[in-house]
Amino acid sequence: MTRLHHFAFFDEGSKKEIRRTILKAISIPGYQVPFSSREMPIARGWGTGGLQVTLSIIGKDDVLKVIDQGSDESVNAVNIKKLVEKTTGIAITEGTAEATIIQSRHRIPEQPLTEGQVLVLQVPAPEPLRSVEKSERQTKILHAEEEYSGAWLQLFEQIMKYGQTKTGADHPVYVADRYVMAPSPIPRFDNHKMNHSEALILLGAGREKKIYAVPPYTDVRSLAFEDYPFTVESFAEQACHLCGSTDTFLDEIIDADKDKVYYQCNDSHHCLAQVNGAIQGKGDISYA
Amino acid sequence: MPLDYVHDTQAVFRKVMDGMAQPGKTNSLAKQMIQIDHPIDCYHSTFLTMVTLLDSEATFHIKGNHTSLVQRISQLTLAKHVEESEADFIIITADLPQAGLISAIQSAKKGSLIDPQLSATIIIETPELSSGQEWLLKGPGIKKVKRLKLAYSQTINQAREEKNQEFPLGIDIVITDQVGKLVCLPRTTVISEVSK
Numbered sequence: 001m002t003r004l005h006h007f008a009f010f011d012e013g014s015k016k017e018i019r020r021t022i023l024k025a026i027s028i029p030g031y032q033v034p035f036s037s038r039e040m041p042i043a044r045g046w047g048t049g050g051l052q053v054t055l056s057i058i059g060k061d062d063v064l065k066v067i068d069q070g071s072d073e074s075v076n077a078v079n080i081k082k083l084v085e086k087t088t089g090i091a092i093t094e095g096t097a098e099a100t101i102i103q104s105r106h107r108i109p110e111q112p113l114t115e116g117q118v119l120v121l122q123v124p125a126p127e128p129l130r131s132v133e134k135s136e137r138q139t140k141i142l143h144a145e146e147e148y149s150g151a152w153l154q155l156f157e158q159i160m161k162y163g164q165t166k167t168g169a170d171h172p173v174y175v176a177d178r179y180v181m182a183p184s185p186i187p188r189f190d191n192h193k194m195n196h197s198e199a200l201i202l203l204g205a206g207r208e209k210k211i212y213a214v215p216p217y218t219d220v221r222s223l224a225f226e227d228y229p230f231t232v233e234s235f236a237e238q239a240c241h242l243c244g245s246t247d248t249f250l251d252e253i254i255d256a257d258k259d260k261v262y263y264q265c266n267d268s269h270h271c272l273a274q275v276n277g278a279i280q281g282k283g284d285i286s287y288a
Numbered sequence: 289m290p291l292d293y294v295h296d297t298q299a300v301f302r303k304v305m306d307g308m309a310q311p312g313k314t315n316s317l318a319k320q321m322i323q324i325d326h327p328i329d330c331y332h333s334t335f336l337t338m339v340t341l342l343d344s345e346a347t348f349h350i351k352g353n354h355t356s357l358v359q360r361i362s363q364l365t366l367a368k369h370v371e372e373s374e375a376d377f378i379i380i381t382a383d384l385p386q387a388g389l390i391s392a393i394q395s396a397k398k399g400s401l402i403d404p405q406l407s408a409t410i411i412i413e414t415p416e417l418s419s420g421q422e423w424l425l426k427g428p429g430i431k432k433v434k435r436l437k438l439a440y441s442q443t444i445n446q447a448r449e450e451k452n453q454e455f456p457l458g459i460d461i462v463i464t465d466q467v468g469k470l471v472c473l474p475r476t477t478v479i480s481e482v483s484k
Binding site for chain 1: 293295297298301302304308341342343344345346376400402403404405428429430431455456460474
């Protein structure tokens with residue numbers, strides 16, 4: 001086979017710089033390490049940060065899973081998979097347990113990750129203090145001084161206005177009791193999966209040129225007040241209409257024609273596995 | 289087969305990354321070590337770690353009198369050899385006495401509060417990992433506590449503790465041995481003696 005690309009698209013120099021950045025990110029959990037983000041063959045905002053991390057760590061023996069909003073088959077996930085597969089020739093999977101590297105946008109898989117796996121999250125806005133401080137120089141000083149009043153005030157203002165915190169996704173977390181970190185736009189439902197995760201979590205922001213990490217078995221606390229504890233999305237005891245799960249993150253699907261609301265698992269692989277498991281559990285089914 | 293600078297360095301990096309993510313975990317570079325087909329004036333595991341992480345954008349310092357090794361690494365990686373206090377990577381070969389290691393820890397750069405990533409990584413050679421006194425490791429990346437046997441003295445530990453006392457400032461350590469074993473001790477890891 002003629003090789004049209006260098007292995008994993010990047011030149012070795014780019015990989016080395018990103019690799020050194022990743023090591024620093026792991027040794028300073030939650031701290032956003034700057035790196036010289038490369039131009040990628042996909043547009044910024046489509047996961048260039050995550051993709052750069054994935055391409056820098058991936059090897060011939062890896063098995064890759066890419067999800068976008070919980071789905072293995074959405075445009076973003078499919079294109080990233082195609083690019084990595086074409087330039088590395090490695091195996092692609094949809095199975096969460098089989099993957100050694102899972103690149104994801106907006107979700108952490110329902111199935112708990114295990115030691116040795118690496119979760120790469122795509123991050124659009126890595127700076128949790130950006131909405132209170134526009135200047136990068138200033139936010140770096142705020143992080144240096146562990147001055148997080150801005151992050152707390154934001155939540156406090158939401159409580160004053162709405163009676164509760166109103167972070168839809170990307171609810172800020174405290175990592176290893178030192179850095180306040182944006183967990184990427186995962187739902188609050190997924191925040192606890194970062195706390196003492198068995199898998200290493202790497203977060204890449206291509207446009208903002210930052211890489212940060214949460215090592216395994218690291219304290220990750222969602223920011224909350226004693227009298228307003230952290231809460232996750234509630235689905236009012238709804239179940240997935242396909243697999244019947246009640247403990248997963250559900251999407252609300254509105255059928256306007258029938259004026260009906262459905263709930264469906266957001267994690268497509270997990271849902272399918274549940275459905276298949278239920279079928280297998282019934283023993284031999286005759287389809288004749 | 290000679291060393292494959294694309295795939296072998298990728299494999300080495302993943303071992304180092306895994307080691308940094310799980311401090312105290314012993315990984316092996318034995319598979320990549322056998323690919324090195326030329327003599328080199330340091331442990332093969334140290335050599336592999338250097339060629340994996342160094343390039344023209346990184347600086348290094350090999351402590352002691354190792355002119356030919358310095359030259360070799362510079363030629364291979366294009367990394368600059370600089371003073372100990374400026375180096376991104378400091379290499380302590382096995383022949384260096386303990387005092388050399390302590391002075392390296394003391395003079396290594398530890399970053400600033402605004403840019404803690406501008407700190408040194410020290411690669412230390414030890415004849416055999418998993419031998420010597422037993423130490424208790426705690427911190428991010430470790431489930432409860434980890435026990436590690438290491439030829440490591442209380443004086444070295446004190447120097448490291450002093451260097452790392454103001455997190456996020458500090459140094460990260462990679463320990464390599466003759467047979468290709470590798471252990472990482474990032475700045476977050478708290479090391480203490482096993483109480484007898």
